[in-house]
Amino acid sequence: MSLYVALEGVTKVYSTGNSASGDLMNAVGVGALQEIGNVGKVAVNKVNLTLKEGERLGIVGHNGAGKSTLLHMIAGISEPTSGQISVNGKVTSIMTLGVGLRDDLSGRENIYVDGEVQGKSRAEVDQVIDQVIEFAELGKFIDYPVRTYSTGMKARLAFAMITHIEPEILIIDEALSVGDAAFAAKATARILDICAKGKIVIFVSHGMQAVRDICNRCIYLKDGRVVMDGAPEVVTKAYIDEVRDEEEALLMVRFATHVGNRSLVSGYEIKNLLMLSGESRDHSVRIEAGQRLRIRVNADCLPGNSLATCRISIVRLDDLIVFQQEFPAAYYFLAEGANGLELDFSPLPLAPAVYRLDVELRDHSAVDATVCAASSSVFEIYSLSPPAGGKPMLYYPVSGRAVPV
């Protein structure tokens, strides 16, 4: 019979108690009155899903959308509150690394025990054990009890064990970052390799590119429901588009303390601060890397103060100032026909990150400048295709060419 995974009306509800004592009270029956109205968190809500052999399913969605809960139920780690899950095939999951290791046995013995659990004969394990040991890079520790291992070493062993059995239904939860960088790279390559062989693969990731590379079907999970099911290119794009608007709103909420406008000296006020991405005429706080950015400032200043300036700074969220310039206020805000200042970065070479835009009206009449009005806003630069070789601070074009000599 062919492999399949079928979910029918699967729902999972977690109780959300608020304190340890509350739970205890409940357990002894005293707390029943307090818990009225506390229905718990619905992590997965009536999910129907059928996977056939050859399908490689990607699951995308926000944190807390129920991705991991769903995976846990398919893997049999937790039970649905209601609904049916039927699975035909052996499920191997890469998310709970190291859970099955027996502490008192050596690494080598663990590989045999695990092989038996997976239904392999000793001879079958003998065939792969050298590869597993080589992959895990544990050296002499392979013959020491697992309890002498560091966390990273346990993870390596578990990963090596899992990936060397031929999986039928493979579940991968993002945790591909096992051990140090060198091992992580090896682990990722190994997973891609398995995906090519895996008969059914379920893959959860925040990396849209990884989903597109690995999967041939994709669902979008939102608040525990499947809101979209289709080709990875289509679903991931819909997800990105939807996320963008939400992220913009979220950004403003999250960095609310960095956003504000105040006038400290009467007669000075920043009236309007706009960020225009590309050729857009609308204010936007999410800007694609390498696009043009225009910043427009309108302000009121006291007439006659020729020593006032408008200082514009762009500060990365770790307080690194990436841009700071002062402009004479009189020229931009007071002179005949002056209607404000436009700063044009075309293109803006900043790399993806969250930045704060600070605009200050400063009076230089005294030795130390006084800040007369200040306004701050937060914006994020994103990129859909970051460079592979590293994370530079700037995306500044470097042209290169070679000529034979």
Add this chain to the structure above:
Amino acid sequence: MNYGENNVALRCTGVAKTFTVQREMRVWRILFGAEEVSRGPVIEALRDISLEVPRGKIIGILGRNGAGKSTLLRLLGQVYLPTRGSIEILGRVAGLFELGGLGNPNLTGREYAIRYLGLMGVLASEMTEVLEDIENFSELGNAFDQRIRTYSSGMAARLYFSVATAYQHEIYLIDELLSVGDEHFQAKCWLRMRERLLNGASGVLVTHDWAAIVRLCETACVINDGTFSFVGSSDKAVVSYLNQPKPSASVARFEAMPEEYLACKGEPFRLDLLVEILEPGAVDCTISIEMLRIGIGWEIVILSDDVRVGERTGRYSMSFEMAALPLEPGNYSLNVFLVKSGATLDCRSWTYGNGLHLLVEGEAGHSAVNLPFMARRIPEVLE
């Protein structure tokens, strides 16, 4: 290292730690006197570790999985006793490792914070303020009043970091901690650690993330197989830790080039290189300009794409150009690499210990980089 008696926060002298691997049922064998001493193999987790942490500095410890990093941190945090040698700790220690160890996952975030702060001796009068700080910093929102067991691992890590650093301690023992949460949260963690350092905290940071070491530590040690294989400035420690074999120059190589380069802020920049391809096959070249300020920051500022040098053997003249150098005056590290289908061939890079230097001249501005822009007056009401 000698920092004078009053300036030392933490000192290890000749520390060693060995573990004896016990066979199963040891407790029963001891109880019934079945054997006097159970002799399993002995693991020498650490040997000959001597280390002084001066006040106000963080010493970095770099090592791969299983090199003994966590054992060392546990010794310093007095979780283990050393087998040999002595450890002196001259200040109040906050361990930022194995966090959550004292919490039971049924506690809410707030309850955990109160328990931790109580243990650390935070006064009841200060408690409200510190708790509020933790609640804000951790960005947990409503989850702060829910059980830790309902948290994702990222949320738990945010809670633990926020709690452990909410209060100024004298000595921090940190294990990989600055890799918590997303990039925005990490930026916040960095700021907070810097602030604690400026207020005179000392510490030990144990990690395999060498970039963190360069950004936070002036001095670092490389731990290899239980002992320090290198102690010195953190950039040299990175070179020693990465221990990258110098790539072979037999397929393609750079011809001799000067080590020092001079450029001007905002001016056109051009770098010329001579490359020789010795074996047929496509070879690419890429360059990066990096800001390397030990103990303050390391960052790649500019990274070029891979540029094809050629496919056939022979000599090639390479040039890289930028219209206006977007760098502020100062010293930079210039790195050039030859690459063949993903593998590095010949290179000059500080991580290999043979980097080039770029000195940028010009009038210093107020920012870290020099972004090209145009300013104009908005004439009338815009359309």
